[in-house]
Amino acid sequence: MLSHEQIWAAIDALAKRHGLTSSGLAKRAGLDPTTFNPSKRFAGDGRPRWPSTESLSKILEATGESVGRFVAGLDPEERTVTARPEAFAGIPVAAFSSEADADFDAKGAPTGPAWEPLTLPPRKADKLFALSVEGDGLLPVYRHGDVVVISRKTPVRTGDRVVVKPKNSQMTLLCLEHRTAKAYVFKALSGASARLQLGHEDVDWMGRIVWASQ
Amino acid sequence: MLSHEQIWAAIDALAKRHGLTSSGLAKRAGLDPTTFNPSKRFAGDGRPRWPSTESLSKILEATGESVGRFVAGLDPEERTVTARPEAFAGIPVAAFSSEADADFDAKGAPTGPAWEPLTLPPRKADKLFALSVEGDGLLPVYRHGDVVVISRKTPVRTGDRVVVKPKNSQMTLLCLEHRTAKAYVFKALSGASARLQLGHEDVDWMGRIVWASQ
DNA sequence: CCGAGAAAAGGGATATATTCCTGTCAGCAA
DNA sequence: TTGCTGACAGGAATATATCCCTTTTCTCGG
Secondary structure, eight states: OOOHHHHHHHHHHHHHHTTOOHHHHHHHTTSOTTTTOGGGSBOTTSOBOOOBHHHHHHHHHHHTOOHHHHHHTTOTTTOOEEEEOOOTTOOEEEOOOSSSOOOBOTTSOBOSTTEEEOOOOOOOOOOEEEEEEOSSTTTTTOOTTOEEEEESSSOOOTTOEEEEEETTSOOEEEEEEEEOSSEEEEEETTOOSOEEEEEGGGEEEEEEEEEEEO | OOOHHHHHHHHHHHHHHTTOOHHHHHHHTTSOTTTTOGGGSBOTTSOBOOOBHHHHHHHHHHHTOOHHHHHHTTOTTSSOOOOOGGGGTTOEEEEEOSSOOOEEOTTSOEESTTOEEOOOOOOTTOOEEEEEEOSSTTTTTSOTTOEEEEESSSOOOTTOEEEEEETTSOOEEEEEEEEOSSEEEEEETTOOSOEEEEEGGGEEEEEEEEEEEO
8 A cells, every 4th residue: 555645755754864855855866856846746626646656766766775665664554574484594585565464374384475585695704703692781672691693894884783892991782873084973772862982093893783682 | 776677577576466467457456457568668769667656556555465565576685684593603602791801812803711602592493484674663673674583483481572473463573571371461672661462362373583683 | 260358569649747947935144 | 135045836848657449469268
């Protein structure tokens, strides 16, 4: 289901995520700045007007966003999750829709035409290590006993959970909020509002948390 | 990113899932049967033609499909898993606590007595599958794009994060707060205070989230 | 083989999203 | 103030997706 209201809200949300207005978004995509004007969302007689698929394609291209991310903003209630039953070795996978639950047979095994094999990208040799969390200091994200797997080769991007080793103190688990030319800004996993700022030269090393047992 | 080829493939796939041809799909949606004709997918001069979002809305409405299901097959590249959990067996693991710091050598490799090989519980006979989280409804625990691996054989205990399939609604990701003789009590991953209570007989099945990409 | 029905090609007409234009208004800086 | 910029409204022109119609092709029963 895709409503007129939803699609315009998704466009606004996309623009906002990239610090743009709807007209700025249109311009960046090579469209006329008035394409997404509020005044163009309903015809004179009140009938809804729909953006073209080609325009959608262009704004996704211009912002580098995926379709999945775009539609994720459509219906927060729907909370779409895509199910991909995979075994650890690379297995059948299927998408899951909100109205037709992914098919499982009587034994609970994935079944039906929706499933297809999942292919995982080849994994380069990486120096992985793991830390087991002790105590409840990282709730609600990590519980006592959780194991987090850390890669020091994977590039760290904004929003990633990381292990940071500052030069003068011990390892901590944080979330990278953003980075500036000279410093990193971290926030606590707990969601507390406090921020930690560290200059690039004050960070001994940093690794990205790629998996976590639950 | 949304390509011309992808969107037409998604329409064909949608029709096929419902046992229809592209013209049958158009008719069912109240559109002209020729709307999705292969001959209408490119203009006479070879330029691509895009279906309108209004038509997309109508075929989703007619088939009862969600946007998420529709776009699920579009972009397999989108959700890339960085590692396979099975690859984690044997990597060095150390306790992460406030008191002790684990040692690394000059090259950044784990060293010292604090580390030992990670052992994973055997899962040979287990039915594992995964869900790819879309949207920000599960923050701060899971981000958009995170992949959670679910086991339906691992015993579920209080405090575990689980996938619940109620008899009359769709799968949801929750945290099991506690269980009584007749019911389960869940709380949302988001940390909201609301609780969801489900009788044992109202739960179709439940699986435990054992790993999650981050 | 023949006919019925559906799918699909092809072309003209229509509907509508976008573009292009002008103008208003708000915010901001000199 | 003045000038500049961007957001936005509104209208006309253009571009294009859909609709409507006809014809052809294909499949399936008889």
